[in-house]
Amino acid sequence: MTNILTASENLINIAVIISFIGISISLACLLYRVITGPTQPDRAVALDSMGINLMAVAGIMSIYLVTPNLNDVILLIGILSFLSTLAIAKYLEKGVIIDRDLD
Amino acid sequence: MLFAVLIPLLIACFIPALSKLKTKIHTGIFVFFVPFFIFIYFASFIGTDFSPVMEQYNWIPSLGINFDLYLDGLSLLFVLLISGIGALVVFYSIYYLDKSEQLGNFYVFLLMFMSAMLGVVLSDNIFVLYTFWELTSISSFLLIGYWHFKERSRYGALKSMLITVFGGLSMLGGFILLYVITGTTSIQEMIQQADIILSSNYLPLILGFILLGAFTKSAQFPFHIWLPDAMEAPTPVSAYLHSATMVKAGLFLVARFSPIFATYEWFFIVVSVIGIITLCWGSYMSVRQTDLKAILAFSTISQLGMIMAMLGFGTPIAIFAAVFHILNHATFKGSLFMVAGIVDHETGTRDIRKLGGLATLMPITATLAIFGTFSMAGVPLPFLNGFYSKEMFFDATLGLGSGGWSQVIPYLAVIGSIFTFVYSMYFFFGTFTGKKQLDQLPKKPHEAPIGMLISPIILVAGVILIGLFPNMVNAPFLQHAATAVNNAVEYNKISFWHGFIPPLFMSLAVVGIGTVLFITRKKWQAVYNFLPGKTSFNHIYNGIISKLDTFSKRITNFYMTGSLKTYMSLILSTVLIISVVYMFLTDGFAFSTNQLAEPSFIEIAVVAVMIIAAIATIYMNHNVAAILVLGVVGFGVAILFVIYRAPDIALTQLVIETVTVALFLLCFYHLPKMRKSTDSLKTKTVNAIISIAFGALITIVAISANSSRWFDSISDYFVENSHKLGGGDNIVNVILVDFRGLDTLFEISVLGIAALAVVGLIKMKKNKEAE
Numbered sequence: 001m002t003n004i005l006t007a008s009e010n011l012i013n014i015a016v017i018i019s020f021i022g023i024s025i026s027l028a029c030l031l032y033r034v035i036t037g038p039t040q041p042d043r044a045v046a047l048d049s050m051g052i053n054l055m056a057v058a059g060i061m062s063i064y065l066v067t068p069n070l071n072d073v074i075l076l077i078g079i080l081s082f083l084s085t086l087a088i089a090k091y092l093e094k095g096v097i098i099d100r101d102l103d
Numbered sequence: 104m105l106f107a108v109l110i111p112l113l114i115a116c117f118i119p120a121l122s123k124l125k126t127k128i129h130t131g132i133f134v135f136f137v138p139f140f141i142f143i144y145f146a147s148f149i150g151t152d153f154s155p156v157m158e159q160y161n162w163i164p165s166l167g168i169n170f171d172l173y174l175d176g177l178s179l180l181f182v183l184l185i186s187g188i189g190a191l192v193v194f195y196s197i198y199y200l201d202k203s204e205q206l207g208n209f210y211v212f213l214l215m216f217m218s219a220m221l222g223v224v225l226s227d228n229i230f231v232l233y234t235f236w237e238l239t240s241i242s243s244f245l246l247i248g249y250w251h252f253k254e255r256s257r258y259g260a261l262k263s264m265l266i267t268v269f270g271g272l273s274m275l276g277g278f279i280l281l282y283v284i285t286g287t288t289s290i291q292e293m294i295q296q297a298d299i300i301l302s303s304n305y306l307p308l309i310l311g312f313i314l315l316g317a318f319t320k321s322a323q324f325p326f327h328i329w330l331p332d333a334m335e336a337p338t339p340v341s342a343y344l345h346s347a348t349m350v351k352a353g354l355f356l357v358a359r360f361s362p363i364f365a366t367y368e369w370f371f372i373v374v375s376v377i378g379i380i381t382l383c384w385g386s387y388m389s390v391r392q393t394d395l396k397a398i399l400a401f402s403t404i405s406q407l408g409m410i411m412a413m414l415g416f417g418t419p420i421a422i423f424a425a426v427f428h429i430l431n432h433a434t435f436k437g438s439l440f441m442v443a444g445i446v447d448h449e450t451g452t453r454d455i456r457k458l459g460g461l462a463t464l465m466p467i468t469a470t471l472a473i474f475g476t477f478s479m480a481g482v483p484l485p486f487l488n489g490f491y492s493k494e495m496f497f498d499a500t501l502g503l504g505s506g507g508w509s510q511v512i513p514y515l516a517v518i519g520s521i522f523t524f525v526y527s528m529y530f531f532f533g534t535f536t537g538k539k540q541l542d543q544l545p546k547k548p549h550e551a552p553i554g555m556l557i558s559p560i561i562l563v564a565g566v567i568l569i570g571l572f573p574n575m576v577n578a579p580f581l582q583h584a585a586t587a588v589n590n591a592v593e594y595n596k597i598s599f600w601h602g603f604i605p606p607l608f609m610s611l612a613v614v615g616i617g618t619v620l621f622i623t624r625k626k627w628q629a630v631y632n633f634l635p636g637k638t639s640f641n642h643i644y645n646g647i648i649s650k651l652d653t654f655s656k657r658i659t660n661f662y663m664t665g666s667l668k669t670y671m672s673l674i675l676s677t678v679l680i681i682s683v684v685y686m687f688l689t690d691g692f693a694f695s696t697n698q699l700a701e702p703s704f705i706e707i708a709v710v711a712v713m714i715i716a717a718i719a720t721i722y723m724n725h726n727v728a729a730i731l732v733l734g735v736v737g738f739g740v741a742i743l744f745v746i747y748r749a750p751d752i753a754l755t756q757l758v759i760e761t762v763t764v765a766l767f768l769l770c771f772y773h774l775p776k777m778r779k780s781t782d783s784l785k786t787k788t789v790n791a792i793i794s795i796a797f798g799a800l801i802t803i804v805a806i807s808a809n810s811s812r813w814f815d816s817i818s819d820y821f822v823e824n825s826h827k828l829g830g831g832d833n834i835v836n837v838i839l840v841d842f843r844g845l846d847t848l849f850e851i852s853v854l855g856i857a858a859l860a861v862v863g864l865i866k867m868k869k870n871k872e873a874e
Binding site (some may be wrong): 017021023024027028029034035036037043045046047050051054057058059065067069070072075076077080083084085088091092093096098 | 234266482704710711712715716719725731732735741745746748753754758761764765769771772
């Protein structure tokens with residue numbers, strides 16, 4: 001029994017580390033894209049993907065720390081990253097975020 | 104005595120109301136009774152059996168500032184001068200000032216001044232003395248600028264204010280030092296403790312500060328420059344303030360403190376040397392003037408220098424002569440000013456080049472002037488008081504002992520007196536004899552009204568009476584004054600004839616050489632092109648004033664450039680320098696690795712991403728790109744909070760980050776496009792150095808702070824009690840709303856205010872558009 005437990009713990013740890021490494025590589029690539037561009041939409045997409053990566057980081061963190069407290073963070077990152085991407089997209093397209101004369 | 108000091112101030116409150124009546128009654132008539140009754144009150148103290156009187160009133164006892172009045176011989180001499188000449192001047196001004204002038208202002212200022220002056224000479228408390236001292240400066244400023252529509256008046260008023268207040272402040276410094284050393288604020292008690300003061304390390308400083316106050320007030324070299332410009336005041340003011348009373352406040356101060364400092368050799372050196380220089384310079388400069396009042400102003404400077412020098416000598420005869428000359432000078436100088444005022448009033452000019460031959464037109468004035476000027480010159484005639492004090496002055500200079508350079512003093516005294524003789528003669532003969540130049544005069548000259556003549560007549564009567572019966576004022580009056588200055592005075596030999604002694608020869612030399620110089624005056628006047636030449640002290644004063652302006656302007660412009668960039672770099676470099684120096688001096692840097700945690704792989708990765716993104720932000724040349732790259736840093740911070748197990752803060756950070764990005768995007772529409780920086784390479788380098796150094800500083804401070812923990816954290820308490828006392832398991836939230844709820848309240852207020860301010864700004868812009 002204990003063997004199985006320690007084995008699964010090891011397995012989880014190894015998985016976590018591998019995921020971290022993967023996410024780090026992904027973050028580095030996205031950073032490269034954010035910085036070099038070449039256009040603003042490239043950057044916006046890269047930032048959006050970065051948000052998703054961060055959701056992953058938070059999720060893996062919560063597995064690693066064995067806590068449910070970070071779940072809120074994951075959800076919030078999802079919503080906010082969506083919102084900010086939307087705002088950027090709208091700005092890039094129209095130049096404004098909030099339309100005044102909807103009626 | 105308290106009422107004698109304060110009554111002028113009280114009456115001054117009613118003057119504006121009384122001055123409404125001036126169409127019927129000249130305001131001065133009401134005012135006249137004030138100094139008159141004060142004079143009568145104080146005159147009752149005169150007598151051979153006079154002994155000092157002390158009155159005490161509490162004012163601010165906790166600070167040792169009390170309204171202590173002390174009347175001894177010296178104060179008595181001064182209060183009688185102030186009230187007596189005050190009464191005469193007020194009487195004179197009734198005829199001098201027309202009813203069309205703003206009489207209310209004039210008499211309010213004059214009564215203020217009178218009160219202040221009485222306070223100065225009667226105060227026993229140094230701080231009360233200082234209060235009245237400044238009040239004399241202020242009221243003198245007001246009186247000099249009485250005709251404030253004249254440029255010269257304003258200039259003179261400002262100049263006298265700056266110089267005398269400068270001296271007054273330094274005097275306050277000396278007083279505070281005295282108070283600290285002796286622990287008392289009473290002058291009489293300080294005199295008792297003279298030993299403590301004389302053995303103090305601060306003695307030179309105290310003496311310097313107090314003497315600076317006395318010298319500026321009494322127009323001693325080189326602070327004499329304000330007095331000639333103060334002549335823009337109405338003549339009664341010049342007669343009162345700038346000959347008889349205020350300029351003698353400095354002499355009073357020196358005399359008052361000389362029992363303390365008398366045995367200190369520097370007191371003797373500084374006071375006598377400055378006094379002698381002032382005597383010579385003032386009389387020398389006086390001959391050059393063309394304005395009657397300017398002659399008298401420099402003459403006053405020179406006579407004050409003479410008295411100051413005698414106070415410095417400190418020998419019994421010198422002190423007695425000083426006190427005697429204070430009285431004499433007040434009588435003849437007051438009358439001469441009034442004469443100058445009469446001449447001005449009746450001819451319309453004070454320019455001596457235009458005047459001449461007035462003796463036949465204004466016989467009474469001329470008679471008064473001849474007594475005044477001859478007494479001033481010290482002509483050896485038995486009915487002139489100036490001669491006695493001058494001879495005693497020569498006597499005092501000779502009695503200084505044979506020590507080295509002090510042998511020069513008698514010669515300097517004679518030189519000064521020669522010029523005194525020359526300008527006195529110049530004043531009298533230039534105005535009243537010689538050719539009549541009636542066509543040059545704005546008015547047709549005639550004798551002054553009798554009311555105007557009464558005051559100078561009384562003063563000249565004083566000159567003659569003291570001259571005829573010098574011992575009349577001696578025993579009951581001057582004796583006490585001299586005793587107050589120098590305890591050992593047993594001097595009782597004022598008489599006209601002492602036999603063939605050196606002072607007599609000195610007097611004769613003065614008259615002889617003076618006559619020659621006066622007659623040949625035209626021939627040697629070119630010397631003035633060389634001696635003061637272009638380097639007069641007025642030039643220096645004006646230079647300092649204008650240089651101060653341009654210099655401070657340049658300094659202010661140097662750092663107040665209006666550029667936020669400059670301010671920021673100044674603020675940051677100041678913080679940087681101070682912190683680094685302080686850290687270096689106190690050996691504040693600490694570095695310990697005891698409590699450090701092992702960094703995990705993901706932390707390093709996130710931080711690396713953040714660093715790269717932060718550096719990249721600087722190089723972004725489009726504002727949207729910059730904000731997107733900065734977003735990476737924001738996300739990085741949020742995820743660091745996640746890694747460090749702070750979910751609440753991470754949540755907040757994410758929301759704020761998003762909102763900030765949205766707000767930035769809102770603004771960008773209205774902002775100009777980002778441009779490439781146009782700064783020079785030098786500015787860029789400086790900015791780079793400052794920012795890197797500041798970052799390094801913050802890092803060092805953070806490391807030091809983390810490495811030197813002196814106390815345990817108090818977080819255990821919150822961990823233990825958040826459920827027990829706060830009823831919640833989220834410790835962060837319990838702290839925010841329960842343990843430290845007040846902070847939250849005000850954070851909420853901050854947000855509320857910010858929101859209101861934003862609304863206000865937007866609305867304001869809209870209103871402006873509507874207009």
